[in-house]
Amino acid sequence: MVDGGLSGEASYRRPTGLAALRRSLLDLLFPPRCVVCRTRGDWLCLRCRPQLTLVDPPVCPRCGAPLAGAPCPLCAVERPPVAGLRFSGFHEGALRHAVHRLKFSGERYLAEPLGTLLATSWRQAPLPGEVLVPVPLHRTREASRGYNQAVLLARVTGRELGLPVLAGGLVRTRETPSQTGLDRRARLTNLRGAFRWTAGPCPERPVLIDDVTTTGATLAACAEALRQAGARRVYALVLARAHSGR
Ligand SMILES: [Zn+2]
Numbered sequence: 001m002v003d004g005g006l007s008g009e010a011s012y013r014r015p016t017g018l019a020a021l022r023r024s025l026l027d028l029l030f031p032p033r034c035v036v037c038r039t040r041g042d043w044l045c046l047r048c049r050p051q052l053t054l055v056d057p058p059v060c061p062r063c064g065a066p067l068a069g070a071p072c073p074l075c076a077v078e079r080p081p082v083a084g085l086r087f088s089g090f091h092e093g094a095l096r097h098a099v100h101r102l103k104f105s106g107e108r109y110l111a112e113p114l115g116t117l118l119a120t121s122w123r124q125a126p127l128p129g130e131v132l133v134p135v136p137l138h139r140t141r142e143a144s145r146g147y148n149q150a151v152l153l154a155r156v157t158g159r160e161l162g163l164p165v166l167a168g169g170l171v172r173t174r175e176t177p178s179q180t181g182l183d184r185r186a187r188l189t190n191l192r193g194a195f196r197w198t199a200g201p202c203p204e205r206p207v208l209i210d211d212v213t214t215t216g217a218t219l220a221a222c223a224e225a226l227r228q229a230g231a232r233r234v235y236a237l238v239l240a241r242a243h244s245g246r
């Protein structure tokens, strides 16, 4: 159903200005490796590039899936967790490898090309959001990883789109048990009250930024916390969406 709306072409632009200079110095010291085959040179080599399948417009204005008819069959099955969702691709192939390496292998530089992919998805089908809000990790998780990948992505995307990033306002107040193996309803229960806005007045139209969404439970719980703090409409921009459910 979705295959018609995916393309094998990776469209991302190189960083400019100071970011480009820093990137090229880092590349000299630590040449990036392909996220799939580990060849040195670029984050995704030419041979593996066809493994990057991105969502192409037109997309459903609500859930961001490749448009497969009206009304959207995905939205008909389940309401999206936010007023509008955009995602760059599905959680498979090169994108899945890249997310895994950004999160678990400390390959922070991947935030640059991946944040650019997010910006491209937004430009192709913009939503009326005004400020980027990365989905927070619990502070103990962030301390052990050393960074929050959603913050790294949001910084690059914000720079590309000219949108401000508000990191630290939305906090995760408790560490939740692993979501793996839980269905959407169980995940929602698991996450209830796990997020809180702590930074004064909440922007009216925030855009949540995250690396992966599976059932959408995390986005729904974050959106709920933002609405309680005064947000009118909450949007989300996510790198990879799992195929099954949201
Ligand atoms: Zn490769």
Ligand SMILES: [Zn+2]
Binding pocket: 060, 061, 062, 063, 064, 065, 072, 073, 074, 075, 076
């Ligand atoms: Zn839809």
